[in-house]
Amino acid sequence: MVDYAIASENLTKIYRGKGFSVTAVDHVNLKIKRGEFYGLLGPNGAGKTTFTKMLATLLIPDEGEAWVDGYSILKEPVEVRKRIGWMMGETGGRALYWRLSGYDNLVFFGMLQNVPKDIAEKRIRVLLKFLELEDAADKLVLEYSTGMRIKLMLIRALLHNPDILILDEPTLGLDVESAIKVRNFLRRLTDELGKTILFTSHNMYEVEQLCDRIAIINKGKIIFEGTPREIREKVEELKVVEIDVISSDSEINDILRKLEAASVVKKILSYERTKNYYKIRVTVEDHYVAIPEIARILKDNKVESISRSLPTLEEAFLKIAGVKIEETSRRIWRRGGHG
Amino acid sequence: MSFEEFKETLADEEKIHGLYGFLRKAWASWFYQMKIYVSYRMNLALDIIDIVLSALIYYYVGFLVSTDDLVKLGYTPDYVAFALSGIALSRYLWTTIARLAHKMRHEISAGTFESLAAIDSDNFKSWITGQVFYGSTWSSSTFILTILVGYMLGAKFTRNPFVWVQAIFIVILVIAIHAAIGVMAAGMYIIHKQLETLLVLMISVMEFFGGVIYPLAILWNYPILYYIALLMPFTHGLELFRRTIIDEKPLTDPKILTHLGALCAFAPLIYIGLRVYEYYLMKAKRLGLLSSY
């Protein structure tokens, strides 16, 4: 296990409460190489956060073991903490002192991470400037926007220059421009400084863009592990067509029945009402054949558009794992974190 | 539930208007506060311990008090009754004066205040009413518990129900006047955030000058302090309350009448308080300050 940046063996976490028990992480075996950008992908409640919290030594597993930079999370937690930069994203709560300034927060956490003030100051200055927070540095975190807080948490995780970064949904809640900036920056951290990054997300396209390898986790189990290319190949077989149609609540059943009966439609994935129309998603064998055929079937309805669409994470899951993903209940979210 | 059914429930909601609607919403606001409080059972238990222990402290301090001096200063020799009546009434100070502003600060920082004030002013008034009633309920429970503990410790409070009716009348008067200060302060607080400090200071000052655990007459040694004490409604309220439940003095007693007159002189505050509150709320809505924190 010494050869890996992060390795887990049968790592298991069960949350128990009055009258319920939920296996949040279920015998997870992962091996992440040094200098690898590794994505952990899964819906809310899949066990992502629980997994990262165990690696950050905040949670003791019920079964199994994990090693970070060769150190056991059970036997050498302090050594593990020295080597990781851990960041819990937007959904992870506050994680900063709201009644201290952004700058004070960073200096303080820097100290806890064994970074002397002079070194910390230099790093804080450049990182604040890079993430365009320098003007807000002396303001209380209370006055920050969500995006600003996330940037601050990211700086906090980087401050002690750790070799391993465990980032739990770091881009969730950032504006598009900042998210791109942060992604590029993180990618260069692995490419040029050889940092290992474990990155969780429920955004498939983000993970696909960034990561060297990806694991998909659902209900605590790893259901797929591979390169982005392997995932894309699997998902590309999934041909989705999206139909926007103006319809009343009573007409929609009729439309769905027509689609169900059509030979070109393999399956109705979902339908939902948006502001002006219904959005129906279906899988097809061949969209070149299916799109004109669907247009013909619905010629009497007010069809706004029919187009090929990229599969959503949920749909890709269905394809990859062959099982429907389930968002775990809120109760578990509250007990065990969020992912 | 279908969307149509949901819409119907909204229509139900619209039917709640007028005085009935107002009271119903006030009741809801009161009820949910109460529910939250009671759900923290440990807090409840510890509040009770707090009340019992503070009563016990003065019970034992009472052993040290010179009853002769107490009598000389015009009270009965029963120090436990003296102190516990003061402590019981002072329980209203925080809830009437500062609680509303404090509660508003929470709602403002949680971002829920704006929606509360925005929906309609009727809703908002119910909220305030509910909150004031909740504060009074809480204080009244601690008040009653303190008095009961007093009885158990042998404090010679009156056992005449008619005298208690008079005492309750006085308590209500004290609550109304102090709540008026609280409502006024809460209004001003929306714009002048630093007011909270002044508010909490006011409570300390009133509690001190009211003579909660020492006889007011001692202040005669320092006449300026004595006159300052007379400027506060709480001082008069407490004297009235004590004279009623310990000495069983009727309202017609000249000493009682003086304090009652002095307390009633503060009654216009009830009207002024509400007006000031409305003025500041309107001003805050114009300036858009309800969510700024």
Added chain:
Amino acid sequence: MTVDEILTLFKESPTDTKVSNVRKVIAAMLRRAKIRFNYKTWMIFDFANTLFMVFTYFLLSFIILPEDIAKAGYGYSYFDFALVGIAISHFITASLRSLALTIRLEQFYGTLESVLSTPTDFVILFMGDLLYYFFYSLIFLIIILPTGIILGSKIVINIWTVLTMLTLITLLVIANLPIGILSAGMVLKFKQGDPIGWALTWINQFFGGTFFPIIILPSFLRFMSLGLPLTYSLDAIRYSLIWGVTLLHERILYDSIVLIIYALIGYPIAIKIFRYIYNSARKEGKIGIY
């Protein structure tokens, strides 16, 4: 600022830096001070309340007979007696509640996990907070005792009694802290605010005899009093300030030894229980949840 510059900075700067624990404790203390300073209202309230308490007990002392005070060995002035009790009441609160408050506040801010994910032991944070509350209480002491003297208190203040007082206060905090640690454990376990610490303060004020000498308690209550370290701390500090005697006086020496015994027995038990609760919270995943 380009990414290149950042990468160069990180590439060149050392990764295995060290910060001494003393520095960390001071940083933790300053962090608490800065946060508390945002709540000026409560600080002012606290100061006003305590000062008015001094005035109140000053006035109350006019009608109090000093016989029981004298019988308990504390001289002839009830005001002196109460003044010392009020002056050190913040230290009592600090020792009993500061740790529980640390946990409570870190949970409330959501920073508990953030802090626990660093290699720094949580004890450092405890120490920092404790130090903050210690200095905060010291300010009260420095204000209250002179106020009392202006109002006519005859307590003896000289270099020896002050040194004795500071030593005894330190002993008070040390001996009471195990109860504070247990209280912090309870907060971690039950997550119900800090009511236990609050109640403990009341219980201590009652049984420790902040406002009346414990000799007037009936024997079963006095028995409980003698079980609390605070009783001995208060006795020693009062005795020293009222009679102007130092640590070498036999009564104070006796109290101090009792306090040291409390500490020797208390810490291993308290720390063991706290560690147990902390580890089970880590197992159940309940550390940071508010």
